[in-house]
Amino acid sequence: MAGVSTKEIKTRIRSMESTKQITKAMEMVAASKLRHAQARVQNSRPYFEILYSTITDIVNSNTEFSSPYLTQRPVKKTAFVVIAGDRGLAGGYNSNILKLVQSQIDGKTVSVLPIGKKAVDYFRSHKVPMMTENYSNAADINVGDCFSIAKQLSQAYLKGEFDEVVIGYTNFVSVLSQTPATLKMLPLVHESDDPVDPAYIIYEPGSEEVFEKIVPEYLGGILYGALCESRAAEQAARRTAMDSATQNAEDMIADLSLKFNQARQAAITQEITEIVAGS
Numbered sequence: 001m002a003g004v005s006t007k008e009i010k011t012r013i014r015s016m017e018s019t020k021q022i023t024k025a026m027e028m029v030a031a032s033k034l035r036h037a038q039a040r041v042q043n044s045r046p047y048f049e050i051l052y053s054t055i056t057d058i059v060n061s062n063t064e065f066s067s068p069y070l071t072q073r074p075v076k077k078t079a080f081v082v083i084a085g086d087r088g089l090a091g092g093y094n095s096n097i098l099k100l101v102q103s104q105i106d107g108k109t110v111s112v113l114p115i116g117k118k119a120v121d122y123f124r125s126h127k128v129p130m131m132t133e134n135y136s137n138a139a140d141i142n143v144g145d146c147f148s149i150a151k152q153l154s155q156a157y158l159k160g161e162f163d164e165v166v167i168g169y170t171n172f173v174s175v176l177s178q179t180p181a182t183l184k185m186l187p188l189v190h191e192s193d194d195p196v197d198p199a200y201i202i203y204e205p206g207s208e209e210v211f212e213k214i215v216p217e218y219l220g221g222i223l224y225g226a227l228c229e230s231r232a233a234e235q236a237a238r239r240t241a242m243d244s245a246t247q248n249a250e251d252m253i254a255d256l257s258l259k260f261n262q263a264r265q266a267a268i269t270q271e272i273t274e275i276v277a278g279s
Contacts, residue, residue: 006267009260013253020249026089027242030235034175037232041172044228048221055188055211055218067208068158069188069215077109079131079153079162081185081223083169083230084119086138093170093237094118097180097230101168102126104182111162113149115141115227141227147220154216157186165219169226170233176240178233183226185219 082101084094098119105112105128113131114120116138123130135141135149153165165186171179 006260006263009256009263013256013260016249016253016256020246020253023242023245023249027239027246030239030242034232034235034239037228037235038172040228041225041232044221044225048218048225051214051218051221054214067211067215069154069186069211072187072189073163075108075163077111077162078105079156079165080105080110080112081149081153081165081167082112082114082119082123083138083167083227084114084116084122085230085234086117086136088118089241090234090238091241093178093234094122096178097168097170098122100180100182104166104168113153138227138231143220143224146223146227147217150220150223151216153186154219162186167222167226169230172229172232172236175236178237183222185222188215 080101082097084097088094094116101112111129111131112119112123113135114123114133115135117136120130120133120136124133131152135145153162156162157165164184166182166184168180168182171181173179
């Protein structure tokens with residue numbers, strides 16, 4: 001800090017204190033939102049589990065069951081649903097999921113349905129074909145939007161516009177751990193070593209009709225569950241990032257305070273030396 005005046009150091013200390021107040025406030029806001037996001041994750045799981053159980057029972061209880069949703073066909077074009085955030089300052093939350101998806105779409109013919117401003121901006125800048133940009137604000141996406149997207153994807157898949165549908169999201173493991181992941185939504189693959197006895201299950205008007213109707217609902221449940229997971233992961237990542245930024249600000253303030261005291265002590269010593277020399 002040679003050549004830096006005590007006034008300049010004090011200015012930097014005040015600047016860091018202001019930054020610390022901002023990061024601390026953002027950390028508290030993220031912590032509050034995280035609690036609500038975790039509650040949504042827990043509340044969304046029972047619905048998804050029931051749908052998954054129903055689909056599994058239908059497939060396993062029908063040995064001659066066939067459906068376009070279960071047909072494995074050569075993959076010529078893939079639809080990717082990618083969930084990212086609307087803002088930054090969340091550590092590697094956005095970059096991690098976008099890098100993962102980019103690594104999987106390289107060399108493939110794809111069309112992306114981005115959810116969140118960061119996802120829209122990323123794929124627009126990389127000139128990746130997008131189905132729509134109507135979901136650029138992830139915070140406004142609700143369960144109804146998820147089922148609308150699922151219905152749109154299901155119809156496109158049945159028409160042969162896509163040969164598989166994949167979703168990219170961030171899995172909320174804990175407050176300190178968030179893992180980007182991808183999940184194939186279509187075609188469905190169900191394997192079970194314990195087939196269900198069809199005598200105990202009756203579907204009206206029929207198992208195939210029920211299956212065709214319930215698949216879009218199932219996909220909507222996956223989308224909503226992934227959205228809830230991603231929201232919780234984003235807030236957890238932001239809370240961790242802001243906590244780290246606050247700690248860094250405190251360390252810098254302590255370092256600057258030490259240097260301020262050293263500079264002030266050096267100035268006092270120099271003044272005393274000059275007085276003694278002059279006398």
